[in-house]
Amino acid sequence: MNRFPTFRALAGAVTILAGVSATSEAVTSGIPAQITDETAGVPDFLAEKLPDAPPEPTFPDVFPVSLKICPVMHVFNRPKTDEDLVMVNYAPxxxxxxxxxxxxxxxxxxxxxxxxxxxxxxxxxxxxxxxxxxxxxxxxxxxxxxxxxxxxxxxxxxxxxxxxxxxxxxxxxxxxxxxxxxxxxxxxxxxxxxxxxxxxxxxxxxxxxxxxxxxxxxxxxxxxxxxxxxxxxxxxxxx
Ligand SMILES: [Zn+2]
CATH class of the missing domain: 2.70.70.10 (Glucose Permease (Domain IIA))
Structure with missing residues (x-):
């Protein structure tokens, strides 16, 4: 697999950063074909602005990780719980x-x-x-x-x-x-x-x-x- 797709993306980013309306084809045309490093050919001041790969998204952890049946209340269709009324096999x-x-x-x-x-x-x-x-x-x-x-x-x-x-x-x-x-x-x-x-x-x-x-x-x-x-x-x- 060559680096071309990555390079194309990079070229697009450079186009946006530079505020140039040229197409990515036009931008790529002036750049050497053999690119071995992702930031090769990009001026230092632009390379610094290229974002790092985003972290793997995770589901937010604001939600309850366990669930209790409300005590005292009569709860219809109650799922299985342990003796402390904590739902067993609860999937958050x-x-x-x-x-x-x-x-x-x-x-x-x-x-x-x-x-x-x-x-x-x-x-x-x-x-x-x-x-x-x-x-x-x-x-x-x-x-x-x-x-x-x-x-x-x-x-x-x-x-x-x-x-x-x-x-x-x-x-x-x-x-x-x-x-x-x-x-x-x-x-x-x-x-x-x-x-x-x-x-x-x-x-x-x-x-x-x-x-x-x-x-x-x-x-x-x-x-x-x-x-x-x-x-x-x-x-x-x-x-
Ligand atoms: Zn309801």
């Missing part, structure tokens, strides 16, 4: 599609107050994380804020589009962070605070859904299919 980061990694609990701190599934007569389409204080709510994965609105049922609600037909919903937020619909977010970005907004009187908690499918022309996020985040396979947190 899961795969929801080939290129989508999501935090299982996108909260600064909280306990599980409801699992996914039938709750009395209705399907609970997400999981609930409870806290007594208005802790930060994070974007569970990289994506774009698709919807940010108030609804009587979900209160202050955000839906993030993660691509690959994967979405996440965050409901009952006390308030939103300064982000707007259409804003790009990365996993771990603060999108709001845990709250209890709804037309009904409810305890403070985050209602969190992982959704998949195609956004509805009319129904929007309600055309999507909810998934149980605890059923999704664990993802490694590197890269």
């Amino acid at each position: 980061v899961v795969s929801a599609g080939e290129n989508v990694k999501l935090a299982t609990a996108p909260v600064a701190e909280g306990c599980l107050s409801s699992g996914f599934g039938m709750r009395r007569t209705r399907l609970h389409e997400g999981v609930d994380y409870f806290n007594q204080t208005a802790v930060d709510i994070y974007a569970a994965g990289n994506g774009v804020i698709k919807e940010m609105t108030y609804r009587n049922d979900f209160g202050n609600m955000i839906v993030i589009d993660h691509g690959d037909g994967v979405f996440t919903r965050y409901a009952h937020l006390e308030r939103f962070s300064g982000l707007k619909e259409g804003a790009a977010v990365e996993a771990g970005d603060v999108i709001g605070l845990m709250g209890n907004t709804s037309s009904r009187k409810i305890a403070r908690h985050l209602h969190f859904e992982v959704l998949t499918g195609e956004w509805g022309d009319e129904a929007g996020s309600f055309a999507l299919t909810p998934l149980d985040v605890f059923d999704l396979p664990a993802a490694d947190t590197e890269g």
